Amino acid sequence: MTTPARDGRIVVVGASLAGLRAAETLREKGFTGELTLVGDEPVPPYDRPPLSKQVLLGRVAAGDCGLPARRPVDARWKLGVRATGLDATRKRVLLADGEELPYDRVLIATGTRARPWPHPEEAALDGVFTLRTDEDAARLAARLDAGPRRVLVIGAGFTGSEIASACRERGLPVTVAERGRAPLIGALGGTAAAFATRLQRAHGVDLRCGVTVTSLRGSGGRLTGAAFSDGSSIDADIAVVALGAVRNTEWLDGSGLAAGPRGVACDAGCRVFTMYGIVTDDVFVAGDVARFPHPLFEYQMIALEHWGNAVAQAEVAAHNMVSPGPLRRPHLTVPAFWSSQFGLNIKSVGVPTFSDQVILAQGRPEDRRLVAVYGYRGRITAAVTVDRAKWLDHYRHLIETGAPFPPAPGAADFHAGHEPVPSDVPDPRVLSHGPTVALTGHLPDRRLTLLRPGG
């Protein structure tokens, strides 16, 4: 039997991880109508995590990171075409090539792009890179192959730290400049970030925290070096700008949707709000560009630039797009991410920045194998492991059940003397990298936060 929700026209704007998984889920759930995927990149969906890891190490070519298909999606693919607008009244997606795609339901999955270096003439110097796309990674990997004298990484979030790690593994001299006090501080807080500081230094990174890059210098159109706010300067042939991400929402300007620099606001079922905080029923959002309320984190609107969130949210959005009201599901997945850097596997569940305290629950930093557990007002809200990922399920369960912080004693590898200490989460405004989890307000209908000017 064909129900109305399983028929009609669906347009998915964004053809990366979230868009692809949503399309597959739509078909899996029995959607038989017309499906169109729009992507501004010219290539089929590919996986981004390897771009700052295996690709920079030369182990995998950037072009070999295509995402495996879970099932055929029987869709019309509009690749290499940017969406320029959404007409919510006429129910059309406007494309840069002039085509208008009518829809019955639309999914916004336009993700993010790399935040560019703020000075365009410096950003245009040969040797200045950002890292977001397969093309970025291919060009950067080729330049690392050529053996630069020094690489400057601007911003020590996860991407910047992974780039620095890849450079060190290649034996290249690296300077990392971070405006905050330590690497990863925006994602993990100051206490855990002290570990990252020692890690980078032990691997020979010239780590400079509490400084900003005031200028990138060039000669004959090529990058030659950089000057820092503390008056020092370095010579470098390559600078990678890793200042976090910008959400791709400009195309929604004028659409009347709650879309802005912090993302596209939606309810727990991935339905997008209008700028008045009224929920739509035909516009959905998933992936990096979405901000949604999460009950485990006091219904704050959170936006997650996590691979796993893109998959889980896309599945929920797709399910809800083809399901009648009572059968719809909330997106309640506990956030999780991973990173590989400096020979270590770092994984996290929950939201480490949603915390006031942290305790070393298992292992020791000196062994570089540990579990750090975060709490907020006496409740466990996150856990971060270093080379101990197999314990994460335990802590995810504690987060889901609102278990008391600190965790109950008795872990075999708990080291006596470790007490809860402040997690020292900084104000995101002092970071040069964007935090990968952004807590961006409290309630879905706070118009003031939605209408904040861009920048």
Add this chain to the structure above:
Amino acid sequence: MPPETLFERITDFAARADPYPLYAELRDSGVARQADGSYLVGTYHEISALLHDPRVSSDPRSRAEPHEDPAATGLPPSFIGLDDPGHDRLRRMVMRPFGPPHSPHRIDELRGEIQRVAGELADALVAKDRFDLVDDFAFPLPVTVICRLLGVPEGDVPQMHTWADAVVAGLDFAPGEDPSPRQRAAREARQAMGLYLGELAEQRRRAPTGDMLSALVHEPGPDGALTRQELMVSAVLLLIAGHETTVNLITNGMLTLLRHPHEYDRLRDHPEEMPAAVEELLRYEPPVQLLPQRSPLADIEVAGVTVPRGAPLILVLAAGNRDPLRFPDPDRFDPRRPDNQHLGFGSGVHACFGAPLARVETHLALTTLLRRLGDLRLVEDSPEYRRSPVLRGPRHLHLEQHRR
């Protein structure tokens, strides 16, 4: 005297052919305290939580009343009986030459060899009207493979088998019988096997041959090299685990498929569906039925019951695998079950070390048997089982073959 506690009824040999009704009883009784003070858990979510709980110990010395002195062999415990950080250190040192991230190709490179051995064993069966699947196929395949992987010469394989059998016999539960002679024989076998493997590793140190023992002595990682004793107990662990589990998975697999002829035919015609079928076998008839070694390091609460520190905690994986709160229609064998995160290999930090090898072996074994053999019939159903309630499987599986 009839057996009394649920655990005694489960371990009673009479229950071996079909323990599943007892497992259903166990799930219904929640976290079941036994008369001897041990606690039995058979529900999926509780087992899963306990397998990931850092307060649950695998070290026999954590028991309030240690039942066996692990030092009696003169050897240190292997990583299966240790907690972190000691477990973590040993396991990752042994993992280094076995699997990712340092040796991602080791198992894959064994495929050809496994296929060759499976093919030769199947060749010998093709012309027979009647054979024992255990002795003629399911046992020799994994034994040959684990010996090859470690680097045990072919001529010494029968000796390995003798020792491994004695070690496993020592793990048996047999209510009413004095276990000490069996346990003494098991200790002696473990010692002899350890000495043999330690000596073999010394030979490999002088002349490496590309196998795992050679890699263990020649390519130490950042943690340094294993001590001779650590190497001995780790190699013994791998050899025994490689011997005594996959044999049951293959045998239980053929038994289950022969009891489900439609699935048998379908898998013969669609070998690409075998990997999912192997996962379902691991759920439906797991070769390791229960983990008897755990105990909490603090009083912990499980499903509303407080399990005191040091109490024996027995996780019945095979009961969790049939938990209707986790798997719809759990007693149905469904090789295409979509959501099948079973407990057949355990989970958490002690998750089966050899799982990737067991999967490949069973996959190749069953596809080879289904492809090569004629129409099979079970001579007896149910077959005669091995004694162990832990490593459960038929002692023999006699089959009649009608050539196609």
